[in-house]
Amino acid sequence: MTINITSAQYTVSDITGENGSITVVSNGITMSVPLDPDNTDYAAILEWAEEDGNEIAAAD
Amino acid sequence: MSLARDIADLAAVTSKLDTVGASSGALSNRNVIINGAMQVAQRSTSASGIGASGGFFAIDRWAYSTNNSAGRVTISQDSDAPEGFGYSQKIACTTADTSIAAGEYVILPQYIEGQNVQQFKKGTSSAEQITVSFYVKGNAAATYTVELEDAGNGRYNSQEFSVTSSWTRVTKTFVADTTGTITNDNGNRFRLNFWLHAGSSYTGGDHTDNVWHTTANKRVGDNATSIYDSTSRTFFITGVQLEVGDTATDFEHRSFADELQRCQRYYYIMDSSTSNGSYLRYCNAFYKSATAAEGVIHLPVEMRATPTLTASGTIAMYDGANLLTISTFVLGNDGSSNRIVVFDANNIASGGVQHRPGVFLSNANTTSKVELSSEL
Numbered sequence: 001m002t003i004n005i006t007s008a009q010y011t012v013s014d015i016t017g018e019n020g021s022i023t024v025v026s027n028g029i030t031m032s033v034p035l036d037p038d039n040t041d042y043a044a045i046l047e048w049a050e051e052d053g054n055e056i057a058a059a060d
Numbered sequence: 061m062s063l064a065r066d067i068a069d070l071a072a073v074t075s076k077l078d079t080v081g082a083s084s085g086a087l088s089n090r091n092v093i094i095n096g097a098m099q100v101a102q103r104s105t106s107a108s109g110i111g112a113s114g115g116f117f118a119i120d121r122w123a124y125s126t127n128n129s130a131g132r133v134t135i136s137q138d139s140d141a142p143e144g145f146g147y148s149q150k151i152a153c154t155t156a157d158t159s160i161a162a163g164e165y166v167i168l169p170q171y172i173e174g175q176n177v178q179q180f181k182k183g184t185s186s187a188e189q190i191t192v193s194f195y196v197k198g199n200a201a202a203t204y205t206v207e208l209e210d211a212g213n214g215r216y217n218s219q220e221f222s223v224t225s226s227w228t229r230v231t232k233t234f235v236a237d238t239t240g241t242i243t244n245d246n247g248n249r250f251r252l253n254f255w256l257h258a259g260s261s262y263t264g265g266d267h268t269d270n271v272w273h274t275t276a277n278k279r280v281g282d283n284a285t286s287i288y289d290s291t292s293r294t295f296f297i298t299g300v301q302l303e304v305g306d307t308a309t310d311f312e313h314r315s316f317a318d319e320l321q322r323c324q325r326y327y328y329i330m331d332s333s334t335s336n337g338s339y340l341r342y343c344n345a346f347y348k349s350a351t352a353a354e355g356v357i358h359l360p361v362e363m364r365a366t367p368t369l370t371a372s373g374t375i376a377m378y379d380g381a382n383l384l385t386i387s388t389f390v391l392g393n394d395g396s397s398n399r400i401v402v403f404d405a406n407n408i409a410s411g412g413v414q415h416r417p418g419v420f421l422s423n424a425n426t427t428s429k430v431e432l433s434s435e436l
Binding site: 004011012013014015016018019020021023027029030031032033034036038039040041042 | 113246247248348364365366367368369370372389390391392393394396404433434435436
């Protein structure tokens with residue numbers, strides 16, 4: 001699916017307290033994307049985040 | 061059986077083996093394409109209204125790549141197939157678009173990992189010819205373009221092919237390319253593209269069949285038919301093979317189980333609609349707190365990368381006493397990989413008992429599903 005992101009937010013590891021996956025809403029569907037550079041969704045999120053006005057929100 | 065007949069039969073077999081061996085250097089695993097016979101359709105056997113954006117919708121490993129067209133299609137796994145095949149992929153136009161803007165396109169691509177095409181020796185002085193073969197038909201005569209794309213180096217080579225209203229096997233051999241080596245990794249480095257619709261950004265140049273080049277507007281042939289030219293337009297394809305050499309060998313049939321495992325490297329679904337009853341168990345889990353739980357899914361094959369998790373429908377945590385609905389799933393932060401996925405439920409209806417084991421299951425429905433994708 002081509003990613004059309006409307007929101008993106010990090011989740012935090014229970015164990016390490018560091019950022020883990022990213023919860024993304026794309027095309028109205030919620031997905032959980034790993035921080036794996038080989039994952040094409042993650043690569044698309046990083047591209048999206050580089051555009052003006054877009055930001056991956058910090059974890060709650 | 062006479063000795064003469066035995067010798068004649070042996071000679072025929074030897075000749076055939078020589079043909080295959082000379083062209084590909086391999087008697088099996090010649091075909092680089094996965095699911096070329098369109099046997100596997102884990103997501104759906106039919107997807108309608110497709111065209112607003114690209115993605116994977118029906119047949120595994122075959123994407124629908126598009127940009128900026130008002131046209132729409134239904135993509136389906138169809139039993140209309142040439143002799144010896146069970147299925148084809150059918151593309152049927154449902155909304156026409158005859159006003160083609162420059163940047164529009166529709167491509168049926170298969171994206172291929174670089175590590176799976178090293179035998180092409182592309183970009184070296186001993187680069188190999190590559191042969192593509194496939195069976196096609198349509199509602200009427202049409203002309204489309206098949207293309208090899210070296211995605212890492214931005215190099216293209218394409219050839220036009222004809223479609224009639226009867227099944228025809230098309231074979232196209234592409235010249236070797238001594239420019240542009242292909243990175244040997246799990247990335248999206250090489251593509252087999254079937255162009256079904258294209259604007260002038262891809263058709264406006266001086267196209268020549270079977271020449272490697274780097275110019276976008278030469279990619280599609282001058283006689284291109286558009287899949288969107290009429291709502292009666294259809295395109296069927298199956299038996300797709302991509303192999304080293306100048307000869308199209310017989311299609312390499314694989315078992316359904318074999319193709320399914322190959323496809324699951326890129327996409328794996330657990331789907332309650334295919335289960336008995338309406339309580340499909342996704343995985344074992346345990347309560348981390350009264351409202352959070354964690355489960356682990358061991359993947360059936362090693363995926364290409366750590367996958368993206370999508371969970372939909374009503375899923376619950378069941379511990380033998382309580383059945384509590386889960387509203388949010390995320391990929392576990394620690395421990396997920398391309399072999400094992402940690403499945404975190406963070407908003408469970410109150411009532412869980414910390415440290416108690418249970419299972420994640422479909423909660424009285426056959427519409428929930430968990431999808432894991434590491435597509436290219």
